[in-house]
Amino acid sequence: MPTMPERIPADGDPTASIEKIDAEMVAVSFVDNAGITRVKSVPIGRLARAARFGIGVSPCFETFAFDDLMTVGGYLGGPDGDLRLIPDLGALTEIACQPGWAWAPAEKYTQDGTRFAACQRGFAARQVEAARAAGLRLSMAFETEWALGVADETGFVPALDGPAYGMVRLGRVGEYARTLVATVERQGMSVEQFHPEYALAQVELSIAPNDPVAAADDAVLLRHTIRQVSADFGWRATLAPSIDPDGAGSGAHLHFSLHSGDGPLLAGGPGPYGMHPTGAAFLAGVLRELPALVAVGAGNPASFLRLRPSRWAGIWHCWGREAREAALRFVTGVRGTEDWAANAEVKCFDATGNPYLIVGSVIAAGLAGVAEELTLPAEVTGDPATFGPESEVTRLPADSAEAAGRLADSTVLAAAMGPELHDALLTVRRAEAERYRGATPRELVELTRWRF
Numbered sequence: 001m002p003t004m005p006e007r008i009p010a011d012g013d014p015t016a017s018i019e020k021i022d023a024e025m026v027a028v029s030f031v032d033n034a035g036i037t038r039v040k041s042v043p044i045g046r047l048a049r050a051a052r053f054g055i056g057v058s059p060c061f062e063t064f065a066f067d068d069l070m071t072v073g074g075y076l077g078g079p080d081g082d083l084r085l086i087p088d089l090g091a092l093t094e095i096a097c098q099p100g101w102a103w104a105p106a107e108k109y110t111q112d113g114t115r116f117a118a119c120q121r122g123f124a125a126r127q128v129e130a131a132r133a134a135g136l137r138l139s140m141a142f143e144t145e146w147a148l149g150v151a152d153e154t155g156f157v158p159a160l161d162g163p164a165y166g167m168v169r170l171g172r173v174g175e176y177a178r179t180l181v182a183t184v185e186r187q188g189m190s191v192e193q194f195h196p197e198y199a200l201a202q203v204e205l206s207i208a209p210n211d212p213v214a215a216a217d218d219a220v221l222l223r224h225t226i227r228q229v230s231a232d233f234g235w236r237a238t239l240a241p242s243i244d245p246d247g248a249g250s251g252a253h254l255h256f257s258l259h260s261g262d263g264p265l266l267a268g269g270p271g272p273y274g275m276h277p278t279g280a281a282f283l284a285g286v287l288r289e290l291p292a293l294v295a296v297g298a299g300n301p302a303s304f305l306r307l308r309p310s311r312w313a314g315i316w317h318c319w320g321r322e323a324r325e326a327a328l329r330f331v332t333g334v335r336g337t338e339d340w341a342a343n344a345e346v347k348c349f350d351a352t353g354n355p356y357l358i359v360g361s362v363i364a365a366g367l368a369g370v371a372e373e374l375t376l377p378a379e380v381t382g383d384p385a386t387f388g389p390e391s392e393v394t395r396l397p398a399d400s401a402e403a404a405g406r407l408a409d410s411t412v413l414a415a416a417m418g419p420e421l422h423d424a425l426l427t428v429r430r431a432e433a434e435r436y437r438g439a440t441p442r443e444l445v446e447l448t449r450w451r452f
């Protein structure tokens with residue numbers, strides 16, 4: 001996938017890709033460090049100009065918290081200055097569920113035309129490039145879980161009931177699922193699976209893997225599509241990590257596979273379950289950074305309502321083959337697919353994590369493992385919650401302040417992000433942790449329910 005240039009291009013003809021689009025308005029989005037997708041829009045006739053000169057956006061968003069309250073960091077935040085949102089026209093897509101609209105993800109540039117150091121999508125693209133320079137290619141996909149309900153004065157009325165994974169549940173959402181899948185596919189994503197899930201009013205959809213930056217783009221557009229199609233059916237969709245603190249929540253697990261020029265590195269090799277040494281070192285790097293990765297991908301105070309034992313949310317700092325309680329699950333292919341289907345799944349993430357920061361951070365963590373030739377420790381299977389006091393398996397951070405502390409300590413993520421982005425993300429996470437330190441589970445549910 002072509003990446004955005006270091007400087008805003010002063011020549012070239014952006015109208016070519018625009019002409020193929022049948023829309024009147026274009027939503028140009030970015031995801032902030034709190035994981036909120038924010039947007040500016042332009043009439044289609046202004047899009048070529050926006051691609052050339054950008055759309056103005058305040059740098060204050062770099063340190064916005066998920067509740068829209070502003071903070072100021074060591075480098076960024078505050079009321080002054082301006083950035084330019086440059087839509088990536090290579091990703092311009094008609095929004096099939098919002099007639100007359102198209103969408104493009106943006107990267108942020110400064111007013112003098114250079115790439116903004118703390119741009120989240122630019123960070124992801126930089127890590128893809130670092131992997132390429134090391135001879136590695138990644139393929140990634142987010143799983144998407146959400147709950148369907150109706151908002152009323154009690155907060156949330158579930159739109160469906162019935163047993164987990166039950167045919168009864170599917171019957172309630174059959175027409176909805178058919179419409180959603182068709183809409184998602186019309187927008188260029190390939191749906192792999194839809195099913196009723198385990199938690200309250202929850203369903204899940206998975207899409208085919210993609211280049212890491214495109215996988216993050218897919219997550220943004222898919223979540224918007226889910227909300228729009230749900231509204232067409234008279235429901236609201238919430239991707240918040242928890243709507244019922246007494247039960248399982250919604251995750252945004254990240255699957256990835258790793259390849260060199262010679263083929264897959266997680267299959268067909270001499271290591272555990274066919275991993276090649278480079279594949280195992282990459283996983284060991286991801287495993288090492290998991291405590292800090294929680295702050296990136298599940299660091300909202302409400303994330304910790306979901307990150308509880310024995311709910312398949314991946315709270316344990318370990319890896320294991322098909323281990324659904326481990327934060328890093330290794331998935332081998334079934335017979336006949338072993339050569340290509342093996343992948344790893346980071347389970348602890350949820351939809352409050354910025355998908356661009358997640359893919360970029362996982363790559364950075366893995367590349368550090370490869371550079372240091374790390375080896376994987378022994379795998380852990382079963383549920384560590386039942387292992388008893390002699391177990392050495394530790395829990396990942398259990399609240400947002402602890403997760404932020406681990407991110408502060410991560411020299412790997414600090415180096416990959418650069419000081420501006422690392423500090424801005426920490427500023428947001430610390431502000432949220434501080435502000436909601438004494439919040440009850442019910443308050444956290446209500447604060448996040450319709451924001452993600």
Ligand SMILES: NC(=O)CC[C@H](N)C(=O)O
Pocket residue numbers: 145198199248249250251252306311312313314324347
């Ligand atoms: N099937 C599953 O893996 C369920 C995942 C679970 N809902 C989570 O919180 O991540």
